[in-house]
Amino acid sequence: MGKFYITTPIYYVNAEPHVGHAYTSIAADALARYHSLKGDDVFFLTGVDEHGANIEKIAAENGVSPQQYCDQIAPAFTNLWKKLNISYNIFLRTTSDLHKRGVAKLLTSLHESGDIYKDKYEGYYCRPCESFYMDKELGEAKACPVHRLPVEWVEEENYFFALSKYENRLLDHINANPEFIQPDSRRNEILSAIESGLKDVSISRASVSWGIPLPFDPTHNIYVWIEALCNYITALDYHETGEKYRKYWPADLHLMGKEITRFHAIIWPAMLMSVDLPLPKQVFGHGWLTKDGKRISKTTGNIIDMDALIDEFGLEAFRYYMMREFSFGNDGDFRRDRFVLRYNADLANDLGNLLNRTLGLVAKHFGVVPDPSTPGEFDSEVKQAACETVNEVYSLMSRRAFDAALEAIWEFVRRVNRYVQQTQVWTLAKSEEDKRRMGTILYNSMEALRTVAVLISPFMPDTANRIRQQMGLDESFNAQGLDTVAQWGGLPSDIPIRKPEPIFPRKDTKSVQSKNADGTEDANLVSFKDFQSLDLRVAEVIAAERVPNADRLLKLRVSIGDTERQIVAGIAENYTPEDLIRKRVILVANLEPATIRGIKSQGMLLAAADGNDLAVATIEKALPAGTRVS
Ligand code: ME8
Numbered sequence: 302m303g304k305f306y307i308t309t310p311i312y313y314v315n316a317e318p319h320v321g322h323a324y325t326s327i328a329a330d331a332l333a334r335y336h337s338l339k340g341d342d343v344f345f346l347t348g349v350d351e352h353g354a355n356i357e358k359i360a361a362e363n364g365v366s367p368q369q370y371c372d373q374i375a376p377a378f379t380n381l382w383k384k385l386n387i388s389y390n391i392f393l394r395t396t397s398d399l400h401k402r403g404v405a406k407l408l409t410s411l412h413e414s415g416d417i418y419k420d421k422y423e424g425y426y427c428r429p430c431e432s433f434y435m436d437k438e439l440g441e442a443k444a445c446p447v448h449r450l451p452v453e454w455v456e457e458e459n460y461f462f463a464l465s466k467y468e469n470r471l472l473d474h475i476n477a478n479p480e481f482i483q484p485d486s487r488r489n490e491i492l493s494a495i496e497s498g499l500k501d502v503s504i505s506r507a508s509v510s511w512g513i514p515l516p517f518d519p520t521h522n523i524y525v526w527i528e529a530l531c532n533y534i535t536a537l538d539y540h541e542t543g544e545k546y547r548k549y550w551p552a553d554l555h556l557m558g559k560e561i562t563r564f565h566a567i568i569w570p571a572m573l574m575s576v577d578l579p580l581p582k583q584v585f586g587h588g589w590l591t592k593d594g595k596r597i598s599k600t601t602g603n604i605i606d607m608d609a610l611i612d613e614f615g616l617e618a619f620r621y622y623m624m625r626e627f628s629f630g631n632d633g634d635f636r637r638d639r640f641v642l643r644y645n646a647d648l649a650n651d652l653g654n655l656l657n658r659t660l661g662l663v664a665k666h667f668g669v670v671p672d673p674s675t676p677g678e679f680d681s682e683v684k685q686a687a688c689e690t691v692n693e694v695y696s697l698m699s700r701r702a703f704d705a706a707l708e709a710i711w712e713f714v715r716r717v718n719r720y721v722q723q724t725q726v727w728t729l730a731k732s733e734e735d736k737r738r739m740g741t742i743l744y745n746s747m748e749a750l751r752t753v754a755v756l757i758s759p760f761m762p763d764t765a766n767r768i769r770q771q772m773g774l775d776e777s778f779n780a781q782g783l784d785t786v787a788q789w790g791g792l793p794s795d796i797p798i799r800k801p802e803p804i805f806p807r808k809d810t811k812s813v814q815s816k817n818a819d820g821t822e823d824a825n826l827v828s829f830k831d832f833q834s835l836d837l838r839v840a841e842v843i844a845a846e847r848v849p850n851a852d853r854l855l856k857l858r859v860s861i862g863d864t865e866r867q868i869v870a871g872i873a874e875n876y877t878p879e880d881l882i883r884k885r886v887i888l889v890a891n892l893e894p895a896t897i898r899g900i901k902s903q904g905m906l907l908a909a910a911d912g913n914d915l916a917v918a919t920i921e922k923a924l925p926a927g928t929r930v931s
Contacts, residue, residue: 304344305336306549310557311348311393311532314374315359315429316599318381320607320635321558321590327623328587328703329556330387334759335698338783344549346536347382348393349375353431353525357511367511371396386616386762393536395513395529403535404528405516408504410576412517416463422503423456429600431525433503447560448600459503460521467571468499474570480583482566483701484630487559487586491566502527502568530569533581552581562586585701588632597635605635617761618644618805624703624760641808648805651714652753658721659746660771660801662739666730670747670773671740672794678899679720683745684789686716687752691786694756703760710756717749723896728851747772748792755786764804773798836891837907837930839920840866845878851898857881857906861890862927869895869902875915885920887930 309329312322326347333345351371360370371394379392393400411417424433427445433455438446445452472495475481475488482488505521506512512522531539533555537546555565566584573580589596592603611619622640625647627633663671690713697706721742729739750768758765769778773796785791840859848854853871855878866888887907894903907918920930 302340303342304549304553305333305341306344306552307333307336307346307554308533308552308556309347310561311350311395311529312378313353313355314349314351314371314378315355317374317377319597319599320605321597322378323381323385323607324590324623325556325558325587326382326387326389327385327620328629328701330385330389331620331624331703331759332554332556332698332701333388334762338755338759340782340784342548343390344537344545345389346391346393346533347387347389348391348532348536349378349395350525350529350532351375351395352512352522352528354506354509354511355428355431357509358428360511368396384611384616385620391536393532395532399538399540400532400535401513402540403538404513404523404531406540407531407534407572407576408523408527409516411462411504411572414575414577416466416575417504417517418461418463420459420461421456422459422461423454425452426455427452435500448598450600457507459507459524460505460515460518461501462504462527462568462572462575464502464568464571465499467574468495470574471495471499471567471571474580475566481580482562483583483585486630487562487566491563494563495567499567526564526568527572530564530572533569534578551579553583555581555584557584557586558589559586560589585629587629587701588627590627591632591634594634596632610637610640614640614644614808615805617764618648621648621707621761625707626704628704629701644805645807647711649803649807651711651718653803653805653807655714655718655721655746656750656768656771657801657803659743659750660798662727663743663747663798664801666736667740667743669797670792670794671744672737673741673744673748673790675734675737675741677724677738677741678896679723680741680745683717683720683749686713687749687789688787690756691752691783695783707757707760710753713749714753717746717753719895720749721746725851725898744792744794748789751778751792752786755781755783767804771799771801771804833931834891835889838862838888838890839924839926839928839930840886840888840890840904840906841926842881842884842886845881847873847878848898848900854898855881856900859886859888859904860926861888862925866890866903867901868904868906869897869900870906870908870917872906872908872915872917876917881917884917885923885926887918887920 307329309325312318329345333343336343356370357367360367363370375394382389425439425443426433427448427450429448429450430445434445434452439452443452444450475492482491504524504527505515506524507521509522512525513528515521515523533552534546534550537543537549539546557565562584570580591597592605595601595603597603597605607619622643625643626639690709693709694706697709724742726739726742729735750772754765754768766779838861840861842857842859844858846856848856848869853873855870855873855876857868857870859866859868889905889907892905894901909916909918
């Protein structure tokens with residue numbers, strides 16, 4: 302157990318927040334909650350960046366003072382964080398006294414360190430970035446590399462920070478601490494930027510009136526980026542070296558989009574070196590959310606309607622999609638069809654069904670959490686899988702691999718669904734002895750669900766609580782930490798469960814499709830590559846028999862040309878063994894084998910089911926067994 306201080310960027314108030322801002326904040330929230338689960342003392346900072354020429358200009362366009370403008374927009378951010386269930390500890394505004402006092406202290410120290418000097422500055426400036434760019438970064442069109450907008454030529458007398466002096470110390474630090482800048486691709490970019498030479502940076506603007514004055518020359522305002530970076534310590538009461546500062550600094554993680562990593566990984570650490578303060582432990586620059594390949598931003602206007610998605614699918618599904626779909630270090634395209642697909646496949650199907658099926662059977666046969674009195678086949682595999690999943694999640698979260706951590710959890714969910722299938726638990730209510738085994742299987746499935754609830758809680762806190770509630774667990778279980786999931790058997794028996802209700806009702810893709818605003822048709826699509834990964838074959842049934850004591854099961858031998866396979870299929874209510882002999886059916890030949898009622902099944906037949914009516918898919922021509930179906 303330790304402390305974990307995590308920050309998001311402080312976002313500009315020049316427009317309403319969008320899905321890109323939500324992305325960083327949801328990731329930070331998931332990590333903050335995850336560290337709380339681990340037992341760490343977490344401090345989570347976010348806020349808004351309110352000064353600078355850009356804000357001044359927009360306020361003037363709106364006919365209000367900059368302060369009035371900031372006061373109007375800042376609540377749009379706090380309202381969004383509330384809506385997205387972001388568990389921050391401080392929302393810092395750079396117009397606050399707290400920030401101004403801390404900035405004055407840090408800039409005074411910087412001045413005293415001898416690293417500040419006055420000089421004339423000229424260069425290309427991008428207003429939306431509040432940043433100067435070098436000629437070579439702009440290309441022939443003289444456009445900002447982030448916004449693709451024309452830059453302005455600015456000349457003025459400024460104060461400078463001697464950044465170039467810190468080149469070697471920065472390189473040494475980055476090389477000695479591979480975790481300092483992540484992911485590795487960003488680390489390499491920063492290393493080569495430093496290696497190609499750092500120029501001193503201007504830290505003041507005589508011409509910008511909306512800002513914080515330099516403590517040693519109030520005729521200049523502090524350049525907004527220099528002042529904004531200070532927020533990471535000003536929010537901790539740095540001005541009085543307060544308790545929060547002493548407890549939480551240095552930050553464990555500064556999280557941000559890749560376009561501003563250089564400010565955090567070069568300028569900010571050099572400023573801290575100059576005043577002899579400890580450096581943040583990690584700077585992580587994540588990828589961009591794009592739409593049709595273009596970065597989502599207020600300047601391009603390709604904004605995703607978060608409200609509509611959340612209204613339709615719920616907040617938890619939105620948070621899940623954001624963290625599951627994209628690899629955090631890379632760019633990723635926000636696609637509604639993928640959202641719907643993940644909702645139906647992962648949430649409604651895999652997780653929702655497991656919960657519903659398990660609790661449905663518990664409600665029908667026991668009413669309370671049953672006793673795990675009768676161990677049997679597959680139990681230890683499920684327990685082992687739980688333990689492995691927890692360890693995997695630990696390691697993936699430390700690498701900020703949210704998508705892979707969620708995939709590991711879902712792999713476990715699917716394993717438990719398979720356990721329910723393999724043990725055919727629903728058939729075990731007949732004798733008292735069988736029922737004891739049924740109780741054990743259901744107990745294990747519920748214990749697995751308790752584990753899943755803890756593991757998903759950083760990403761989907763409400764879903765975790767709803768699962769626990771339906772399982773009959775009181776609120777004290779909501780506070781269960783990660784240590785409790787490593788101990789299998791923590792679920793108490795005999796407590797009454799609640800009425801099972803679907804947590805993610807399936808969405809009809811047709812009705813979802815028709816709601817597309819841009820008129821394009823999104824479907825529940827899989828890629829052609831995914832489809833091709835299925836090995837479908839014509840299979841000829843050469844033998845068939847009933848499985849004793851299993852009303853629904855037939856055991857088949859099928860030929861797929863060179864080899865034969867044994868298949869267990871739940872079709873006995875619709876077909877006799879004789880019906881099937883010599884039929885040419887379609888086999889999923891590369892499905893992992895399963896054991897059903899103690900009998901190995903090496904594949905699956907395709908069939909269509911309409912309620913209790915079921916028909917096996919057959920091939921109308923006598924094509925050779927083993928022919929590929931595509
Ligand atoms: O840069 N995909 O504020 P900002 C992913 N005030 N994340 C995105 C994104 C996208 N398409 N668009 C925005 C500033 N973000 C400064 C920061 S910090 C001392 C000062 C997120 O309002 C991402 O975190 O332009 C990005 O770095 C940040 O919003 C930029 O927010």
